[in-house]
Amino acid sequence: MNRDRVENVTFGVLRWVTIVFLTVVSLFPFYYMVLLSFRLIQDVQLSPGSLAPGGFNLGAYREVLKSVDAGGQGFVRFIEISAAVSVATVVVTLAVSIPGAYAVTRLRFAGRRQVDALFLAIYLFPAIVLAIPLYVVLSRLGLRGSLVALVLVYVAQTVPVTLYMLRGYFDTIPVSLEEAAQLDGCGRLGVIWRVSLPLSRPALAATALYVFMIAWNEYLFALLFLVERQDRWTVSLGLSQLAGTIEIPTTVLMAGSVLLTAPIVALFFAGERLLVEGLTGGAEKG
């Protein structure tokens, strides 16, 4: 009894300590990022320890967004490229993985297990190893710098998880609904289009969100393929190049980081519940 009470009190306190500690640790870097992006570089250097929000200086954002011709860093252009690449990746990934996910969920066909194993292997296969031959092939074909090639690489990288997420959802759709549609004269594609897709809108949204985040956040392939083409830099690449080349004030880098991070955080909060359910669907079955 005594030990029980001691433990209950200790862990009751520890629980809150853990919650507060991890919340602070998770949020603080992002607070700091936003804080510095609004500060004057002189203030940062004079009082580096100050964490109070003071002033609302937009200079760093102005510099980072202004086009290169106007003496800025041209982030508007980078954002456009990142958005285009990410949206294209989402569209192509969904277009190819919806029929694929349907096939592995509903059809019992020879080679299905092997396909499963192949996708798992791709999910686990290291990007850095894949990077070498892709770099070589694209260099040879003169396609390094091609955004289409970049999108295809992103599609191949996201397909395993997309298939997994969609399959988890397609599984929950009653087969009888699809059979009814078939009796009414729908073909396979018709069934997918008229029955499976409308019923799995939440899963589609979650999957689209996930793919968008992966494509927007990606760094290695963008670096390898696009580094020589400044007009095609993504936000991630543009920002990292900015830091590497010349002496640029930290406040400007932080403003760029906010512009890179904010859209993802906003999207994530909009679809958090969907996304978490989609990703962890298999964990519950253990």
Place this chain on the structure above:
Amino acid sequence: MSRGETRTGWGLLAPTLTIVLVVVVAPILWTVLLAFQRVRVIDLRRKGLFGSFTTQNIERVFGSPGFWDTLWTTVAYTVFGVGLSIALGLAAALAVRRPFRGRTLVRASFLLPYIAPVVGATFVWQTMLNPEYGVLNAWGTKLLGWDRPVDFLNQVSGTFLGMHVPTALITVIVFEGWRYFPFAFLFLLARMQALPRDLEEAALVDGATLTQRFRHVVLPQLLPVIAVLTVLRFVLTFTKFDDVYLLTGGGSGTEVVSVRVYDFLTSRGDIGAASAEALVLAVALALFVGVYLRLVRPR
């Protein structure tokens, strides 16, 4: 019927498979060939796809002085990074297991490090840890009585509580733990919420204390997920490139294999050696993936 399904099945999978075969599988096979050729970036325009084969690259990889150091750094980075992220993830999942006001918001905050773009996350860490204007050093020297600022990312070693420690390596490991604890948290929390309640209630009735219930009832049910998480994170961390590359560029004793492969490929333009290193990496990984597959599908 089944023949028809097979044809339809492959038909529906064809677009996905085509992309995967062209963009992933064929290049991987080619890496294997490249590892046994003497190829440099300059040769690319002139040479054909297949040159004369040699085992020189592989020999060079094992013989080169930096390779074993890099491998040990990678192992240390992976083991401690994965351990830290899973430990934090477990603590986080246990802490928010029972509902409380604001739990949704806390849960969402926990996921931020994982979903934030890596370039933004590494930049803000670099800034926080900067010895001149970073907040950590400002507080450390003012409040914690540090003699002088610590250059967390560019210092090979330092002393902590009288011990010699690899400063930069520890910093990138802590970053790894911070960035990926949400991943473990998500999966552990999902599993915890699916646990049947009656077992724990029975243990409570029997007078088991909190820690006893955790050790004998909750933990055994979590072990399969923890095992899968460990292998999964191990595989993904062992070959991680961007985190370390963006934080330290592989300097100050933090060179991991993937950063070394990247350097061989770009700065030295030595494709043969890069492929050979990558191949060694992939073979080591295949072993882990084998373990993972056995865990996931015991059938």
